[in-house]
Amino acid sequence: MASIAVCPGSFDPVTYGHLDIISRGAAVFDKVIVAVLHNRNKQPMFSVEERVALLQEVTQHLDNVEIDSFNGLLIDYMKERKANTIIRGLRAVSDFEYEMQAASINKKLGPEIETFFMMTNNHYSYLSSSIVKEVAKYDADVSDIVPDVVAQALRKKFNN
Structure with missing residues (x-):
């Protein structure tokens, strides 16, 4: 059976x-589905369609990566896509408590589904989409923290 993993997130924007996590996951699993979440609790800068398009562009070199989006519970999406593993990146110890709670409820809802935690490369451990947006808002150079296409999209959003 092929190993299909889902890497879920808001990716607003992709950094x-x-x-790093998507590429490394693609080296471990037969297929990685990067799933953009429609999160009602957040007010995203980029629409789901824009985030999907950016992700498609920056992952086009990864043959076994697919970009998709979903609503609702991750476990329901996992079952629908016949995926058996969730990939989650951990930047710091502070991420672990939330991720452990999420993994625990996911295990309760879908006992056949595993969560695979990957430590982010130390070079990116400080990085979050929120920080990227804050820096870009003031027209600072973000070229070393996001791909060029994302930097251009940020400049366009902020009219810089």
Whole structure:
């Protein structure tokens, strides 16, 4: 049976930290589905369609990566896609408590599904989409933390 993993997130916007986890996941699993979550609790800068398009562009070199989006519970999406593993990146110890709670409820809802935690490359451990947006808002150079296409999209959003 092929190993199908889902790397879920808001990706608002995608950063080099995200790409690090996606690329490394693609080296471990037969297929990685990067799933953009429609999160009602967040007010995203980029629409789901824009985030999907950016992710498609920056992962096009990864043959076994597919970009998709979903609503609702991750476990329901996992079952629908016949995926058996969730990939989650951990930047710091502070991420672990939340991720452990999420993994525990996911295990309760889908006992056949495993969560695979990957430590982010130390080079990106400080990086979050929120920080990227804050820096980009003031027209600072973000070229070393996001791909060029994302930097251009950020400049366009902020009219810089």
